[in-house]
Structures are given as C-alpha cells and as structure tokens.
Amino acid sequence: MFRQPEPSEPRLSLKLPCTLNLPVRDLAATTVNVSYGGLGIELPEGAPVFDRKELLTVTVDGIGVLQVDILWWRGSRLGLKFRSKRSARPALDAYFRKLGEYPT
Incomplete structure (x- = not known):
C-alpha cells in the first residue's frame, strides 16, 4: 500500500524532462x-505499469542521476524520495x- 502524498518539505514547482531508469x-x-x-x-498517458521495486534511479535534465524510492503512486503521479538526502544535496544545490530559486 502506498502512502498518500503529504508535502513534508518546501517544494519548487517546475516542469523538467526526466527518465525513470528501470x-x-x-x-x-x-x-x-x-x-x-x-x-x-x-x-505520460499510457505509460507501462512497472513494479515499484524496479525503479532505482531517475535522471533529471539539468540536475543529474539521483537514487530514489517510490514513496507514493496515485494515477499518473509518483512521489519519489531520495535514498540519501546527503548524496542528492550537491546536485540540487548546484x-x-x-x-536562482529555491524550494519555499
């Protein structure tokens, strides 16, 4: 069972292409x-269904490759958490x- 999306940290809204690496x-x-x-x-509409355990990394344009786990999945939306915030921080800071914007 997946948890419901509950923002726990400030977020920055954007639209960036990414690739889920399965x-x-x-x-x-x-x-x-x-x-x-x-x-x-x-x-995207019509995306194939996959087992959440298959997703190990996501490549985000302009940010890089990040190790993630699926926290929740509702319809076509996924909430991903970083496996290590410490490892993700340098790429996010850059x-x-x-x-010139930060999550608020």
Whole structure:
C-alpha cells in the first residue's frame, strides 16, 4: 500500500524532462516539483505499469542521476524520495543556484 502524498518539505514547482531508469527499459516522464527530500513525477498517458521495486534511479535534465524510492503512486503521479538526502544535496544545490530559486 502506498502512502498518500503529504508535502513534508518546501517544494519548487517546475516542469523538467526526466527518465525513470528501470532494469529492462527507460521511461520518459516529467518532473513537476522538487525538494531536498525528493521529486514529484508525472508519467505520460499510457505509460507501462512497472513494479515499484524496479525503479532505482531517475535522471533529471539539468540536475543529474539521483537514487530514489517510490514513496507514493496515485494515477499518473509518483512521489519519489531520495535514498540519501546527503548524496542528492550537491546536485540540487548546484541546480537551485543556477536557477536562482529555491524550494519555499
């Protein structure tokens, strides 16, 4: 059973292409928000269903490859949490600095 989405950290809304990296295929999607704790993802219409344990990393344009787990899944939306906030922080800081915006 997946938890319901409950924002636990400030988020920055955006629309960035991303790729869900699965063992046998990659799946294009869109990042809809980002925080220091994780990402909100929108799957494209008709996206294939996969086992949540298959997702190990997500590649986000402009940010890089991040290790994630699926926290919740509702319809075409996924809430991903970083496996290690400490590991994700340098890439996120660099992206936010370049963008000139931070999650609020």
